[in-house]
Amino acid sequence: MRIIVCEFRQETNSFNPSLSTMESFERGGIYKGEEFFESIKDQRCAVTGMLTAIQNEGGEAIPCYSMASQSGGIVENSVVEAFLDNCLSIIRATESFDGVFVSLHGATQSTLHDDVCGYILSRMRSEIGNHRILAASLDMHANITPAFINSADILCGYHTYPHEDYYETGYRAAKLGICQIRSKNLCMAYVPIPLIVPANSYSTHTSPLSDLMAFGKAFISNCDICDFSIFIMQPWLNVSTAASSIIVIGRDAQTARAAAHEIAQQLLNARDQFQLNLYTIDEVIDLALHNQEDKPIILVDSADSTNAGAAGDSMAVVKRILERGIDLKTAFVVDDAPASAAAHKAGVGSTITVSLGGTKDRVRSEPILVSAYVKSLHDGVFIQEGPSGRGLINNIGMTAVLRINDMIDIVVCHNMAGNGDPQLYRAFGVEPLFYKLVTVKACTSFRTAYHAIGSAICMTDTPGAACSDMFAFNFDKLPKPFYPFSKLEDFRLPEAVCAREA
Numbered sequence: 001m002r003i004i005v006c007e008f009r010q011e012t013n014s015f016n017p018s019l020s021t022m023e024s025f026e027r028g029g030i031y032k033g034e035e036f037f038e039s040i041k042d043q044r045c046a047v048t049g050m051l052t053a054i055q056n057e058g059g060e061a062i063p064c065y066s067m068a069s070q071s072g073g074i075v076e077n078s079v080v081e082a083f084l085d086n087c088l089s090i091i092r093a094t095e096s097f098d099g100v101f102v103s104l105h106g107a108t109q110s111t112l113h114d115d116v117c118g119y120i121l122s123r124m125r126s127e128i129g130n131h132r133i134l135a136a137s138l139d140m141h142a143n144i145t146p147a148f149i150n151s152a153d154i155l156c157g158y159h160t161y162p163h164e165d166y167y168e169t170g171y172r173a174a175k176l177g178i179c180q181i182r183s184k185n186l187c188m189a190y191v192p193i194p195l196i197v198p199a200n201s202y203s204t205h206t207s208p209l210s211d212l213m214a215f216g217k218a219f220i221s222n223c224d225i226c227d228f229s230i231f232i233m234q235p236w237l238n239v240s241t242a243a244s245s246i247i248v249i250g251r252d253a254q255t256a257r258a259a260a261h262e263i264a265q266q267l268l269n270a271r272d273q274f275q276l277n278l279y280t281i282d283e284v285i286d287l288a289l290h291n292q293e294d295k296p297i298i299l300v301d302s303a304d305s306t307n308a309g310a311a312g313d314s315m316a317v318v319k320r321i322l323e324r325g326i327d328l329k330t331a332f333v334v335d336d337a338p339a340s341a342a343a344h345k346a347g348v349g350s351t352i353t354v355s356l357g358g359t360k361d362r363v364r365s366e367p368i369l370v371s372a373y374v375k376s377l378h379d380g381v382f383i384q385e386g387p388s389g390r391g392l393i394n395n396i397g398m399t400a401v402l403r404i405n406d407m408i409d410i411v412v413c414h415n416m417a418g419n420g421d422p423q424l425y426r427a428f429g430v431e432p433l434f435y436k437l438v439t440v441k442a443c444t445s446f447r448t449a450y451h452a453i454g455s456a457i458c459m460t461d462t463p464g465a466a467c468s469d470m471f472a473f474n475f476d477k478l479p480k481p482f483y484p485f486s487k488l489e490d491f492r493l494p495e496a497v498c499a500r501e502a
């Protein structure tokens with residue numbers, strides 16, 4: 001059994017005004033052939049999960065092509081075509097193989113395609129013919145569309161949020177893909193649900209999503225059901241093909257369809273429970289000022305999370321602290337390449353007057369002018385401590401730590417990544433435990449690590465392309481009706497369909 005393995009990952013935020021270019025993917029990594037497997041061999045990622053499953057089943061994995069980028073704005077379509085050209089030419093040149101297994105994010109938009117991953121899968125299906133198996137592992141926030149369902153045999157999404165099961169998800173997808181190569185008796189049922197909810201309003205550790213996961217897992221004890229995925233589409237995707245969805249894979253089509261419909265109904269019923277109470281910036285500052293504990297208050301600036309495709313260049317929190325003229329020992333991080341370059345030019349120990357913020361999202365982020373001491377300079381490479389993504393290597397480019405008023409330490413970087421991990425501070429000499437207020441620009445990935453560090457975690461109402469008020473955006477492409485813009489009071493879910501039935 002020979003299986004071709006490839007990867008394309010990027011999560012698109014339609015409201016980030018900067019396009020994601022080939023340079024964004026070069027930064028994330030582009031690998032061909034053996035280089036691809038070499039690049040991930042020490043990681044617990046979806047692809048290594050796939051490789052383990054293939055090896056365990058006595059198969060041979062053929063390395064193909066891999067492109068990945070940090071979340072960001074809409075992808076230039078030439079990037080997608082470059083991926084397909086490389087991938088399909090390797091597939092074409094491979095003599096005999098039984099299937100293609102691909103690691104995708106699943107919520108990617110390009111300048112030409114609203115549904116990039118559906119397009120990739122359909123191009124792959126055309127290339128490999130009807131008899132071979134196409135399996136994909138996906139992010140829980142994927143936007144599963146009819147193009148996926150018409151092209152792929154197996155789709156598996158993460159079961160955890162914060163995401164901790166990349167490897168396990170790749171393993172599930174590959175295991176089921178192999179099962180399908182051998183038996184061809186699996187059916188994959190799909191039900192779309194027209195809803196989005198703020199990404200920081202849920203996690204798999206708390207209700208309602210923990211209950212939904214338990215509800216899904218209960219079906220696995222039925223020997224006719226092998227796998228399920230709950231896809232809650234990432235909410236900043238303004239596309240005509242948008243949907244959250246449920247996938248159930250089973251040996252009996254009728255049973256899989258019924259299970260998918262039941263889980264979808266549970267998600268639909270729970271829609272109003274995905275609620276979020278946000279603090280104002282001032283409320284969090286006040287909490288930090290009066291906090292008696294020996295641990296910092298964590299201000300979550302999720303609206304500016306680059307993990308969610310926002311720019312990471314908002315200075316709104318620091319601006320407010322400076323406006324109030326208070327002494328509050330604060331750790332902060334911002335994406336600002338020109339300011340970092342200016343600090344590197346001036347050198348450690350110098351004081352510079354510099355504009356900070358607003359270099360990428362000129363719509364939502366406002367720059368501020370500060371006088372800052374250059375505390376330290378770095379190459380920007382750091383290893384995540386986890387638990388989420390432990391061991392993952394990030395490169396945030398030339399980085400400087402700037403100090404304002406002897407009180408506010410700011411990690412100024414080129415391309416923010418690993419936002420939920422404390423090493424984004426620690427690796428650059430900023431120890432979160434020594435501050436009264438620590439800003440984290442992440443939606444949920446930070447929770448496990450920062451729960452141990454923080455005295456309180458405060459989801460905060462800040463500006464940014466990943467803000468959690470869905471009504472703050474001009475969603476002009478979503479299908480109708482769509483929650484929360486419609487309450488879906490009289491809405492009835494469609495019947496589940498099975499993949500590749502047409």
Ligand SMILES: [Zn+2]
Nearest residue numbers: 139140141163
């Ligand atoms: Zn995700």
